[in-house]
Amino acid sequence: MQEYIPVIDISDIYQSDKNRHLQIAQRVDEACRHSGFFCITGHHISQKDIQRIKAFARHFFSLPMEDKQSVSILNNQIYRGYSSHEMEQLDYQRSIDYKEIFDMGYHLDADHPEVQRKEPFRGSNQHPEHLIAGWTKLFETHYQNMTELAKVLFRIIALGLKLEENFFNDMFFESLSTFRIIHYPGLPEQRNRVVCGAHTDYGILTILHQDDVGGLQVRSKDNQWVDVPPITDGFVVNIGDMMAMWTNDRYKSTSHRVLNIGQDRISMPFFTEPHPSQLIQCLPQCSDEQNPPKYPPVICRDWLLKRFKAAYNG
Numbered sequence: 422m423q424e425y426i427p428v429i430d431i432s433d434i435y436q437s438d439k440n441r442h443l444q445i446a447q448r449v450d451e452a453c454r455h456s457g458f459f460c461i462t463g464h465h466i467s468q469k470d471i472q473r474i475k476a477f478a479r480h481f482f483s484l485p486m487e488d489k490q491s492v493s494i495l496n497n498q499i500y501r502g503y504s505s506h507e508m509e510q511l512d513y514q515r516s517i518d519y520k521e522i523f524d525m526g527y528h529l530d531a532d533h534p535e536v537q538r539k540e541p542f543r544g545s546n547q548h549p550e551h552l553i554a555g556w557t558k559l560f561e562t563h564y565q566n567m568t569e570l571a572k573v574l575f576r577i578i579a580l581g582l583k584l585e586e587n588f589f590n591d592m593f594f595e596s597l598s599t600f601r602i603i604h605y606p607g608l609p610e611q612r613n614r615v616v617c618g619a620h621t622d623y624g625i626l627t628i629l630h631q632d633d634v635g636g637l638q639v640r641s642k643d644n645q646w647v648d649v650p651p652i653t654d655g656f657v658v659n660i661g662d663m664m665a666m667w668t669n670d671r672y673k674s675t676s677h678r679v680l681n682i683g684q685d686r687i688s689m690p691f692f693t694e695p696h697p698s699q700l701i702q703c704l705p706q707c708s709d710e711q712n713p714p715k716y717p718p719v720i721c722r723d724w725l726l727k728r729f730k731a732a733y734n735g
């Protein structure tokens with residue numbers, strides 16, 4: 422794979438050798454500054470769990486539309502559940518996406534104050550347990566495991582930014598992170614058609630598992646599309662817009678898209694976001710007199726709401 426998207430083995434971060442931690446942090450920092458994309462191996466999410474989730478996802482997407490619509494995203498106002506091909510357009514200048522998705526977030530009970538106040542994105546998930554037994558436990562557990570992996574990556578990123586190792590950790594309490602499964606139907610007659618339009622991710626950090634079909638591409642510095650080949654036991658990690666804002670563009674939020682290879686494809690991004698009230702403003706380490714802050718501070722909730730509305734209604 423091109424060094425533009427390096428493969429970084431993070432297994433030593435789970436051991437005690439601080440020098441190895443720093444070496445991993447340095448490689449991650451380089452990748453975030455260069456392409457904003459890298460792949461990780463050596464994480465603690467088991468292959469067995471990934472395979473099970475993928476099998477559940479395939480089963481769900483193969484169900485009749487009427488069944489899938491029973492957990493439609495239109496049933497609630499918090500962007501959770503199933504959406505069909507036409508609903509989300511990431512490159513909203515052009516309506517080209519062809520995919521179906523299921524989204525879940527951090528579960529809050531109905532009596533949680535933020536749910537009572539009807540705050541955006543807050544509430545409980547719509548799991549298709551009535552269609553596929555065992556779904557809720559599998560997906561809620563995976564969500565927690567991905568949150569733990571995100572925290573490990575944030576320790577690495579904090580070290581790379583020369584911040585205190587746990588700098589980011591508390592910011593992800595009851596977070597706005599979303600776990601999504603995406604199905605791109607294989608369109609044999611339309612090979613190389615773009616099925617997920619060119620876009621940058623809205624949030625902080627995306628941790629994505631793709632199956633072995635391929636089709637994900639990242640835009641290079643000289644405007645070429647670079648393939649991101651699948652790695653069976655790895656994740657693709659990329660920087661989103663809020664992290665670019667937080668780091669004053671030290672870390673790059675890079676455009677990417679998905680092409681139809683002619684076969685069905687499943688991908689599973691975990692969009693890591695902080696608590697809704699988290700203020701995103703230039704980190705002190707990322708600006709100085711020559712390089713003043715480029716972006717006005719934003720509250721995480723407001724920023725995401727603006728981007729979600731554009732993608733769903735644009």
Ligand SMILES: O=C(O)CCC(=O)C(=O)O
Nearest residue numbers: 603622631637679688690
């Ligand atoms: O399906 C993929 O591989 C990428 C999806 C993506 O970029 C997104 O949903 O933001």
Ligand SMILES: [Fe+2]
Nearest residue numbers: 620621622677
């Ligand atoms: Fe994306």
